[in-house]
Amino acid sequence: MRIGELAARAGTTTRALRYYEARGLLPARRDELGHRTYDENDVKLLRQIRTLQDFGFDLEETRPFVECLRAGHPEGDSCPASVAVYRRKLAELDALIGELQAVRATIAVRLASTGSEPPLCELGGREL
Amino acid sequence: MRIGELAARAGTTTRALRYYEARGLLPARRDELGHRTYDENDVKLLRQIRTLQDFGFDLEETRPFVECLRAGHPEGDSCPASVAVYRRKLAELDALIGELQAVRATIAVRLASTGSEPPLCELGGREL
DNA sequence: GTAAGCCTTCACGCCGACGTCAAGGCAAGC
DNA sequence: GCTTGCCTTGACGTCGGCGTGAAGGCTTAC
8 A cells, every 4th residue: 555545544644654764663665656655564563653652652662662563573562672661661651640740739739828719619639 | 130140040041031031021121231130039030930840831831920920929829810820730730640640551551461570579559 | 638636855844942153242350 | 452251132953743835746537
């Protein structure tokens, strides 16, 4: 299939696909006209990229997963490099969530001290 | 005081201060040489900006707080506009934290299903 | 023939919050 | 007089992940 069809099937754009190729993430074969050609496996690779992107992974972080799939593994996260990225991401998420909760708590305290009434009866008690 | 001293006292840079002025956030008086001049109150305004920035507020969101201080209130969050920003920020934080926790949970499950051993004995059980 | 609809390669635009030169002015110390 | 150190304005660079437009080529449908 060509770039437009692949983009449509993965819910993205041709521009994004060319960008991935430029980054070396999703190279394409070419037909005799110079048009990019993709197969079913590329759909799988692209879906992996998009899923991880939705999770907040940046492009470089998706690379190990894509290479894992391309190496023949049925899942992109079956390889050590992918697992390492998972672990790093979990640590990052924990740190980030912790910071955000701290900020949330601080703002909640400041908000309460302004003496302005809360929306209704509840105080919206969150953890931390 | 001049721009360099103010920057140093607030732990920021002259470039940032000129940027704030260009955005109309922290205008400066000028001396006879055309140099920017600031007073103690500007230190307070700038500290308010930096604090909120550290909390993840973007510049425009700090504006109500700064204007509140400039209006003579002892605290930047004593004004309705500031309180409104607090409320919006709390909602944003709750939404964001929720998404991040969902992603964290998903990744944790995927990681567990890779069969790779966790770092040590604990599974790092978080909420959700 | 020509318009539509794919595709190609540049290459600049965008967002936020500045960083980083460049070119110059003014004042103080040696 | 010359250097050092502060300041000025202006303008381009950064980062990520593309969006958007230009200028053109090929094929298919009318």
